[in-house]
Amino acid sequence: MSIGNKKALQCVLIGMIELKLNKKIKMPAIFVGHGSPMTADVDNAYNEAWRKFAKKLPKPKAIIVISAHWNIKDVAVSDLEKPKQIYDFYGFPDKLYKLKYPVAGSFELAEKVRKILAPIVDVKINNEWGIDHGGWIPLLSFFPEADVPVVQLSLDYSKSTQEHYDIGKALAPLREEGIMIIGSGDIVHNLREIEYEEDAKPFDWAVEFEQKVLTLIAKNDHKSLIDVENLDNKSYLSVPTIEHYLPLLYVLATKDKDDEVEYFAKGITHGSISMTSFVLK
Numbered sequence: 001m002s003i004g005n006k007k008a009l010q011c012v013l014i015g016m017i018e019l020k021l022n023k024k025i026k027m028p029a030i031f032v033g034h035g036s037p038m039t040a041d042v043d044n045a046y047n048e049a050w051r052k053f054a055k056k057l058p059k060p061k062a063i064i065v066i067s068a069h070w071n072i073k074d075v076a077v078s079d080l081e082k083p084k085q086i087y088d089f090y091g092f093p094d095k096l097y098k099l100k101y102p103v104a105g106s107f108e109l110a111e112k113v114r115k116i117l118a119p120i121v122d123v124k125i126n127n128e129w130g131i132d133h134g135g136w137i138p139l140l141s142f143f144p145e146a147d148v149p150v151v152q153l154s155l156d157y158s159k160s161t162q163e164h165y166d167i168g169k170a171l172a173p174l175r176e177e178g179i180m181i182i183g184s185g186d187i188v189h190n191l192r193e194i195e196y197e198e199d200a201k202p203f204d205w206a207v208e209f210e211q212k213v214l215t216l217i218a219k220n221d222h223k224s225l226i227d228v229e230n231l232d233n234k235s236y237l238s239v240p241t242i243e244h245y246l247p248l249l250y251v252l253a254t255k256d257k258d259d260e261v262e263y264f265a266k267g268i269t270h271g272s273i274s275m276t277s278f279v280l281k
Helices: 003-022 037-041 045-054 094-098 107-117 133-142 161-177 204-218 222-226 246-253
Strands: 029-033 062-072 150-156 179-185 261-265 277-280
Touching: 029 246, 037 045, 037 094, 037 133, 045 133, 045 261, 045 277, 062 107, 062 133, 062 161, 062 246, 107 150, 107 161, 133 150, 133 179, 150 161, 161 179, 161 222, 161 246, 179 246, 204 222, 222 246
Parallel strands: 029 179, 062 150, 062 179
Antiparallel strands: 029 277, 261 277
16 A cells, blocks of 8 residues: 555544544433432332433433422523532431432533523523432432532423423533433322322323323324313313423423434322333434
8 A cells, every 4th residue: 555545544544533533422301200209219110210221321411400399480590519409398208318419510501501592581590499309319310420410490480381392492402512401390290189009090080191191292293292281171180280291391392303202111100190201312
């Protein structure tokens, strides 16, 4: 091989290596039905499914969590280096309040979120909250080492379901930058109708509503899912308040034409709490 050909081959190989190194890996977006806080401290089919699923996850640069449990009249993020771990539940065994998830925050990601959402909403900095159980409970299974920075995004209760969906859609490009988006809520969440036993038979209306949601997800019919009040004549039973349903819309809004929906947990506990969870990848 001549010197000229060798140099040409070297240039091609170097170019291929650089292309591989610079290639961006799109992070998955995850919706997790987090259920009861007890999921963090019991061995059942759901947290076993979470741990099994975690083994397949790529490690992101950082994570944005949209939890059902941070509801304020603002779209906000925290930019603290060490966000507080919030134990926003009451009356559970003491051991739950001793679980630690000492994750770092990310000023850089908080600013990136503010910038990417600026055309549609003014994102506030709010460091009064932190990472609540909707975030840290599934993260204990997904990234137990707490070695991936996390920024939580609030749910603005003054926004419509369409506006929440639009915010999620605006966040979608961050997946191409190595950022994982996790929505944590429940497709069905009715504490007024809850049964004491975890394995209680699900209410018929809960099963029917969830199946309708899953069918619409399969059809990619996001418009119907956004209009949740008219989704079913008993929607008010499955979604008596909107905050646990909204994280689903944020995740679905990040879906592009190449994404597949893969369920890693399915089921309804306590009669009226859905644990169904999926990933877009």
